[in-house]
Each structure stands twice: as structure tokens, then as C-alpha cells.
Amino acid sequence: MPQISAGVSAQGWRSRMVPIPRPAGEPAIVELRSGGFLTHFSAMGGIDTEHVRSEDDHVYVTSTTGTKPFLFVLAPKHTHVKVKRHGGDSGGIARWHLRTIAPESLRKLESELEGDGGEVLSGSRGGEFSFSFEQKDGVAGFVCTDFRGNPMDITHEGHMRGRVKIPGPGYITVVALGPWKLKRL
Known part of the structure; x- marks a missing residue:
């Protein structure tokens, strides 16, 4: 890192x-x-x-x-x-x-995380995750970059609930206005 x-x-x-x-x-x-x-x-x-x-x-x-x-x-x-x-x-x-x-203060995405609002996570490896956003409207999603700040492509199924394939390692920006959950599949 x-x-x-x-x-x-x-x-x-x-x-x-x-x-x-x-x-x-x-x-x-x-x-x-x-x-x-x-x-x-x-x-x-x-x-x-x-x-x-x-x-x-x-x-x-x-x-x-x-x-x-x-x-x-x-x-x-x-x-x-x-x-x-x-x-x-x-x-x-x-x-x-x-x-x-400081990047060291970011929460690590390993198996399962919950949050409320936007957050940047640190991921040591990629994988497939289930996700859910518990907000009624507004923008929700993910933006991924490697540790050098270069964008990485993600694929997902669903908008407020579904599956997302997160590349890794790198930073995962969760874009949310309310509660959210991520769980490794």
C-alpha cells in the first residue's frame, strides 16, 4: 500500500x-x-x-x-x-x-461489512460479493481503483440489491446515502 x-x-x-x-x-x-x-x-x-x-x-x-x-x-x-x-x-x-x-485507517473489506453512508474501503483481494443498499432513492454504487489510484472495472447485477464482482487489491468507494451491506460469496 x-x-x-x-x-x-x-x-x-x-x-x-x-x-x-x-x-x-x-x-x-x-x-x-x-x-x-x-x-x-x-x-x-x-x-x-x-x-x-x-x-x-x-x-x-x-x-x-x-x-x-x-x-x-x-x-x-x-x-x-x-x-x-x-x-x-x-x-x-x-x-x-x-x-x-491515512489509508491505514480505512476499514478492510475481507468477508462482510456494513456501513451507513459513503465510505472508502481497503481491499487486499477481489472477489464476488452480495450487496444491498437500504435507501429509498438517490445514487448508490461502487467505484474501484487500485492502490495507485488507477480505475478498475467492476461488474454487477442489480441496482439496490444484487451481486458485484470487485477486482483487487485496491480501494472500494461505496457511494450511498444510507445503510449498506457487502458479503463475500
Whole structure:
């Protein structure tokens, strides 16, 4: 597993690019959280180097909901996270909080796990799992990357319940607004 620096944190109430320093070519585990129930934020990848400055069209978090944390794996090519406040940057008191998390602190997906809301898991091997999402609406699913941050393809049957084949080893981002379960078959 790569060594990724943890402990980067930032907060604000307006849209801005936040640098995420780490060794070149390494991904980062990032958490975005809204400080209020009525204010929503999104997170996109950004690049800001001596030679390139751009905001990528890759959206990691479409919209925060309430104050639950939203975790994602920032690709190695992105040097920054663009936090965008929905509804413009006019006043308001709700803040966003962004921080990086050490990969060692992630829960390991071995045989069976349950959670509530989005989470990034660490998987030492792939396999076939049954899954269920206990939410009534909204987006739910999985995003997998290897430990270097490269995307990996997954196959699944079903939307809210079914089977998923997770490649491994790598990071598994569970995209969910409510409770979920994964169990190795």
C-alpha cells in the first residue's frame, strides 16, 4: 500500500481550490463534509502546477447531504480539489470541511461489512460479493481503483440489491446515502 500523507485539512464557506500535497503519482483519500443541513457542496478534481491550471470535469462528490462525510479517492493527476458551493458564493454561515485520511485507517473489506453512508474501503483481494443498499432513492454504487489510484472495472447485477464482482487489491468507494451491506460469496 502506498504511503500517502494524511492530515491535510481546510475549511471555508465559499468555492475554492484546495491543494492536496502528496508524493507525485500517488492518490489521496479525501473526506468532504458540509457544516450545515441546508447548504450543499460538490467536489471536483483540479490541477494547479507550474505548467498547467485546470478544473477537471471529473466530479467526485455531486452534492453533500446533511452533515454526513463523503469520502473519495483523489486520482494522482489531480493536485487540488475544487470545492464548489451550490447556490453561489453569497453569504451564509454553513461551512465545508475537507481533510485527507491515512489509508491505514480505512476499514478492510475481507468477508462482510456494513456501513451507513459513503465510505472508502481497503481491499487486499477481489472477489464476488452480495450487496444491498437500504435507501429509498438517490445514487448508490461502487467505484474501484487500485492502490495507485488507477480505475478498475467492476461488474454487477442489480441496482439496490444484487451481486458485484470487485477486482483487487485496491480501494472500494461505496457511494450511498444510507445503510449498506457487502458479503463475500
